[in-house]
Amino acid sequence: MSPVSRGFHGRRRDDVAPERVPPGQYVTTDFPVLSAGPTPHVDTGQWTFSIRRAGSVLKTWTWQEMRALPAETVTTDIHCVTRWSKLDTRWEAVSMDTLLEQAGAEAAFVLAFSDGGYTTDLPIADVTGGQAWLAYGYDGAPLEPEHGGPARLLVPHLYFWKSAKWVRGLELIDHDEPGFWETYGYHMYGDPWREQRYAGD
Amino acid sequence: MAGTKVRGRLSGPALPRTTLSWQLATVTAVRTETATVRTIELNAAEWAGHRAGQHLDVRLTAEDGYRAERSYSIASAPGEPPAITVQRLDDGEVSPYLTEELRAGDELELRGPIGGYFVWDAAGAASPLLLAAGGSGIVPLRSILRHREQAGATVPVRLLYSVRSLPDVIYRDEIDGYDADGVSVTYALTRQQPAGWTGHRGRVDGALLADIAWPKSSPGDDEPVAYVCGPTAFVESIAEHLTKLGYPPRRVKTERFGGAGGP
Numbered sequence: 001m002s003p004v005s006r007g008f009h010g011r012r013r014d015d016v017a018p019e020r021v022p023p024g025q026y027v028t029t030d031f032p033v034l035s036a037g038p039t040p041h042v043d044t045g046q047w048t049f050s051i052r053r054a055g056s057v058l059k060t061w062t063w064q065e066m067r068a069l070p071a072e073t074v075t076t077d078i079h080c081v082t083r084w085s086k087l088d089t090r091w092e093a094v095s096m097d098t099l100l101e102q103a104g105a106e107a108a109f110v111l112a113f114s115d116g117g118y119t120t121d122l123p124i125a126d127v128t129g130g131q132a133w134l135a136y137g138y139d140g141a142p143l144e145p146e147h148g149g150p151a152r153l154l155v156p157h158l159y160f161w162k163s164a165k166w167v168r169g170l171e172l173i174d175h176d177e178p179g180f181w182e183t184y185g186y187h188m189y190g191d192p193w194r195e196q197r198y199a200g201d
Numbered sequence: 202m203a204g205t206k207v208r209g210r211l212s213g214p215a216l217p218r219t220t221l222s223w224q225l226a227t228v229t230a231v232r233t234e235t236a237t238v239r240t241i242e243l244n245a246a247e248w249a250g251h252r253a254g255q256h257l258d259v260r261l262t263a264e265d266g267y268r269a270e271r272s273y274s275i276a277s278a279p280g281e282p283p284a285i286t287v288q289r290l291d292d293g294e295v296s297p298y299l300t301e302e303l304r305a306g307d308e309l310e311l312r313g314p315i316g317g318y319f320v321w322d323a324a325g326a327a328s329p330l331l332l333a334a335g336g337s338g339i340v341p342l343r344s345i346l347r348h349r350e351q352a353g354a355t356v357p358v359r360l361l362y363s364v365r366s367l368p369d370v371i372y373r374d375e376i377d378g379y380d381a382d383g384v385s386v387t388y389a390l391t392r393q394q395p396a397g398w399t400g401h402r403g404r405v406d407g408a409l410l411a412d413i414a415w416p417k418s419s420p421g422d423d424e425p426v427a428y429v430c431g432p433t434a435f436v437e438s439i440a441e442h443l444t445k446l447g448y449p450p451r452r453v454k455t456e457r458f459g460g461a462g463g464p
Contacts, residue, residue: 002268003225005261005309007302010269011294024260024270026294033433033457036211036318038440038450055206082272116450117211146437171207180211184317185221198315200220 016087020077022192025085032084033146036180040115040166044150049134050169051103058172059103063150066134069094074133076156078163079192091154092137096127099134100170107172111179112153115166120179121188122155122162127170131157134167159190159197211451221312223260224248226283228307234371237289238337239300240276245311248283251275253348254320254341254428254456257283257313261295271295274340274430274456275314278347283311286371288337319428319456321345323352328426329415330358333405333439335431336369341456342430343372346379358384359413363405363435366393387413405435410442424449430456 016027044063051058061069074093079085110127113119126132135154136143143149148165155162161181182188187196195201226245234240251257260270277284289300303309319341321330326349332342339362349358358379364370367390380386389401389409401409415425427448429439436457443453 002223002260002262002310003308004264005298006307008261008263008269008298010261010263010267012267024268026269033437035455035457037455038444038453039437040450083270111207113207113210117209119207119210146433180318183212185315198221 020087021085022079023195024197025079025083025192028084028086030084031086031089031147032080032082034080034082034161035116035146035165036118037116039145041145042115042150042166047150048168049099049151051099051105051172052169053105053107053172058105059099060169061099066094066151067136069098072133074135074154074156076154078156078160081159081161081186081190081192081197085192089156090139091133091135092140093133093135093154095130096132096134096153097130100124100128105170105172107174109173109176110170111173111177112164112167112170114164114168118164118166118180120153120162120164121173121176121182122158123176123189124172126155126158127153131155135163157191159187159192161186162190221315222247223310223312226309226311228303228305228309229282230305231303234286235369237300238286238371239289239303240284240286241299241303242277242282242284243309243311244282249314250279251277251283251314252279252317252320252322253344255314255316256341257285257311257315259285259295259299260310260312261298262310269295272315275344276340278344278351280351281347283313286337286340286343319430319454321348321428323348323354326354326356328424329356331361331414331425331427331443332358333361333363333427333429333431335363335435335439336365337371338429338431338435338456338458339371339376340430342428343375345428346376346384349384350379350382355383359415360384360386361389361405361410361413362386363389363391363431365391367395385413405439405442407442407445410439411446414443414446414448424452427453428456429453431458433457 050060133154136151153164224247226243230242232240273285276286287299
């Protein structure tokens with residue numbers, strides 16, 4: 001039972017449906033930036049996206065090849081573990097189903113890897129079934145580098161650190177293993193509705 | 202750590218994967234740092250200690266059960282009780298309460314410490330440190346400076362602290378006290394400078410950073426490591442300049458806080 005914080009009333013928002021905001025989150029209209037190091041700047045002419053297993057590349061797409069795949073506009077809410085949520089964000093993206101199908105990929109988990117060395121782990125069940133995308137556009141414009149451009153993972157049903165910025169591919173793995181933030185004590189799965197922020201939550 | 206081979210992967214020592222429970226803390230003191238900034242010192246019986254640079258979560262509960270949670274950098278050194286330094290944001294929900302209403306004897310809930318990348322340990326430290334703070338981004342860097350001092354570490358430090366004006370400098374006396382002791386302090390005053398100010402005016406630029414950043418030619422273990430904390434625009438700019446000055450990206454650790462909708 002939490003103690004009452006003397007004199008704290010809080011500020012409930014009446015313009016946001018409470019069922020859209022996971023526990024412990026607040027809604028922002030900004031788009032805050034959080035990353036562990038400098039923002040990489042990658043030319044789309046040099047960019048590729050690869051799906052690999054055990055060091056072998058199953059398939060690689062150039063920027064042009066990726067952009068030639070069927071595109072979707074995705075409107076979704078996103079939730080950052082640092083407690084901000086942003087509603088109705090609009091992305092231009094390629095479904096991860098399309099990419100995984102073309103690679104003929106089968107695995108239990110994936111480890112997404114990015115420019116700058118960032119990694120994050122996800123069950124394959126969470127990056128298939130119309131739940132995950134490779135996003136290259138935001139709000140009608142190319143995705144800015146500080147928000148993960150030229151392309152980032154978009155897995156909006158999990159905390160946003162799972163939506164790896166500057167993503168360059170997926171490594172298929174049979175057993176779950178921690179990525180970057182997961183190594184530093186963040187939750188392996190990261191469901192905002194169950195408030196899985198840190199290991200053990 | 203054994204794991205999938207991903208070339209150039211960022212990694213470090215894993216943290217023990219223990220559950221972080223909410224715990225009760227009592228405010229022992231509220232200190233005025235600037236017109237809008239307070240340091241809140243806490244006593245938490247179950248606090249297991251922290252490393253310099255980590256943060257903690259605070260949870261407040263209103264009488265009707267409504268709750269608000271926020272994350273704050275830890276301002277105190279390892280070995281000290283937890284403390285946070287909070288800047289009041291006019292449109293904030295939590296920061297006006299913490300900076301204006303809260304007083305010694307009040308209780309709140311916290312959990313932590315959290316984070317294991319933007320941290321610095323005095324034990325075994327050999328690399329020179331470049332610390333760059335924008336505004337209240339000084340908070341985790343102050344924990345690093347305090348830790349270095351208390352541990353008797355001798356690694357040289359350069360601190361670049363960008364603020365609007367001198368009265369906005371947080372921990373001014375403490376920081377100036379470090380200045381002679383292997384810590385070189387440079388203030389950049391972006392909005393307002395006192396009469397006779399000979400230091401930097403305006404935002405930090407490439408020329409100022411080139412003066413302050415450690416030379417990139419230092420070999421091996423003595424290669425400097427940078428900790429950059431502040432608003433997004435500040436961190437983006439500093440990190441990009443440092444990369445251009447030859448810092449390998451993984452020697453530039455960043456912590457950013459977002460826009461006006463933040464804590």
